[in-house]
């Protein structure tokens with residue numbers, strides 16, 4: 001987010017106050033009463049003692065105390081007027097901020113942003129009012145106390161003023177660095193809250209996709225940076241406590257320590273008690289309020305004002321003021337960015353591990369259908385995890401609709417359906433609408449079920465409001481539910497990571513074709529059967545030494561592995577091989593790896609066993 005070219009909040013604030021000088025003057029005049037009351041706090045007490053109680057004249061003593069009490073009453077009236085003046089100062093500021101915010105919201109047609117920003121305006125208004133009260137109170141209280149000390153005896157001022165000034169100087173010196181630390185802390189806090197806002201509602205999916213570790217690592221990073229920011233803030237906060245102790249408590253200690261010397265030098269006992277009253281009743285609380293009020297609220301106000309008065313970012317990416325819309329824009333209209341762009345992706349499962357992906361580049365247009373094929377263990381699921389943003393590549397970039405896949409902008413733009421379909425105990429309706437924040441019309445749900453091939457199960461269970469008990473469903477039925485749920489989501493990019501492996505070839509074909517036909521929908525299928533590849537617009541053949549991307553017939557001509565796989569019908573296990581840019585055919589020498597043909601043959605056996613097991617599953621469930 002970039003600031004607009006206008007002046008910063010401090011300069012705007014000064015300009016704002018200058019334009020409202022009559023109100024400021026009224027505020028000052030009413031605040032003078034506060035000075036008078038503070039002055040009387042010590043002065044009346046000193047004279048009540050010296051001229052009254054210590055002199056044996058209780059009436060005079062009580063008279064001075066009465067004068068002090070009267071001062072309190074008058075000051076209370078003044079405080080009431082001060083609040084009015086503060087309101088006259090603060091409300092125009094609020095109105096002006098609301099005008100800006102609503103104007104911006106109307107320009108961007110973002111109602112949510114208006115609501116959020118007007119809440120921030122309220123925070124700004126309250127904080128500003130608090131700041132005016134606290135700083136004004138400190139100035140007039142300190143003036144009253146210092147004048148009072150001087151009137152009682154200049155020696156008292158000599159003891160109190162130096163530590164007070166030192167404390168104020170130290171406090172002022174901490175203002176800027178502390179404001180910076182506070183802003184860093186707030187940013188870290190917001191980033192963590194943003195991460196949690198994305199992760200928490202999606203916990204079921206995180207568990208379903210087995211992405212707990214990656215998500216936890218991400219959150220750990222967010223927690224660590226907030227922890228570091230909080231530590232830095234706390235360290236600077238110590239200086240603030242030192243400032244308070246120097247300016248507020250040290251004068252008290254000095255008054256007590258120098259008490260005998262002061263009395264020997266002509267300070268009366270009443271004046272000493274009056275000075276103690278000034279320090280404990282006036283200066284210390286006023287300084288305390290200033291340090292805590294101006295210190296914390298001042299930085300908060302500066303941050304809120306900066307945000308409120310900044311112009312919104314030019315691009316959708318990284319926007320802090322507008323939330324990601326529920327229906328990603330890309331699904332609603334044309335965007336020049338490709339649906340998926342991978343550039344120079346490299347990924348290894350550890351610093352010393354062989355890379356699973358190596359310099360992979362690929363671009364998918366909107367609506368394109370890609371099948372990813374290759375032997376087991378070659379990195380297909382790893383690639384799916386990276387494309388879905390669950391894994392972070394060591395180098396390279398993944399963009400969905402032109403947005404970084406792990407950024408907030410890409411949330412809701414892709415959906416990953418893993419092999420282990422996740423179905424939770426609840427109604428079918430709950431399960432199917434899980435990825436939609438808006439209510440899904442029944443007709444749409446039934447149409448999706450029909451398209452994917454879930455309709456017979458819906459019927460058998462007794463409709464959308466029937467309970468889906470995960471352990472009473474076959475693996476294939478669970479996959480159909482997960483597929484229909486993803487189909488109903490607004491995500492334009494669907495990634496099927498062997499998500500149809502428990503379906504028979506006909507059911508698999510139906511589900512894949514339904515996804516491929518979604519308007520504006522882009523499909524990446526980690527293929528379980530070669531028939532998936534035949535249906536795709538393009539096929540990425542991952543085999544480490546020769547990774548190729550092309551149309552089915554092109555690959556048949558160019559890739560021996562692809563020809564073998566076409567003969568096999570199922571995949572099997574394969575040693576880990578590096579993946580290269582699919583548009584280049586650069587061999588990556590890997591000593592000691594078995595030849596491609598050997599393991600492809602081994603795969604056929606494993607694949608056949610899996611097919612038999614699937615059939616058993618379906619028969620047991622009575623599905624076929």
Ligand SMILES: Nc1ncnc2c1ncn2[C@@H]1O[C@H](COP(=O)(O)OP(=O)(O)OP(=O)(O)O)[C@@H](O)[C@H]1O
Nearest residue numbers: 349356374375376377378379380381382383575576
């Ligand atoms: N969490 C992990 N930690 C370490 N290594 C991993 C991890 N997950 C996968 N691997 C390794 O990375 C390589 C690629 O695994 P991946 O699951 O991406 O392959 P695949 O092509 O999808 O295999 P399959 O077809 O059997 O699902 C394999 O060698 C695997 O052992």
